[in-house]
Amino acid sequence: MKIKLFPFLSDWPLEASIDGDVITINGESIDLSGIPDGFRLPGSAVGNKFFLGGSGDYVERIGKTLHFTLRFPVQWDSPPEVMNPIEPIVIDARSGPVKFPDSAPIVIEQPVIELSEVPENG
Template sequence: MKICLSPSRRDDALAVVKAGDVLTINGAAFDFSMLPDGATIPNGAIPCEWIIGPVERLAGRLHLTLILPHGANPSPAVAFPVALHHPPDGELALPFDPPPAETPIVEEPANVDG
């Protein structure tokens, strides 16, 4: 399997679990095991907003592209992700940026004249 990643500015999250030719994307399972070699599922034919472009099986290997959501200032690893070649079964290790640490609000003491 080869999964290309297409970065996109989005505030939602993506979680993908692979089990053979089945991808579970944010809880919805998509089984590509019946796609024969040389066949293509055209762009838009799969009811999943995360899969963009066609899904193909070439030389026995599944090829597809997923949207990779990112925040306003993505790191280079997220903005320019490398494709996942032969990812193992389980949750995919997608590049991501941790949320920014919140800066504590420091309140000024009240000015009491006295």
């Protein structure tokens, strides 16, 4: 499966795994085996909130590979390379758990400033 990610500001959890033509998203199995080579289905027809369903967003089979776009939850302080990538992020997922990019917020460590006592006489 070729999964294109569409950054989506949300706190939804996202876990997915693949077994053949079945993708399981957060425990819901979606069987895409009924899509023959060269055909496509609007993403909205899948009935899962993660599948993008706007104009031009399809689940399609090209050869043996399924192609589709998923909403990818990000936070306002997620790394810029996942929030606003220069090129679309496409995952080539085969079998087992889907490895999504890390969208955890960037943690900036604050320096620790130690103040020493200043003598009264300056």
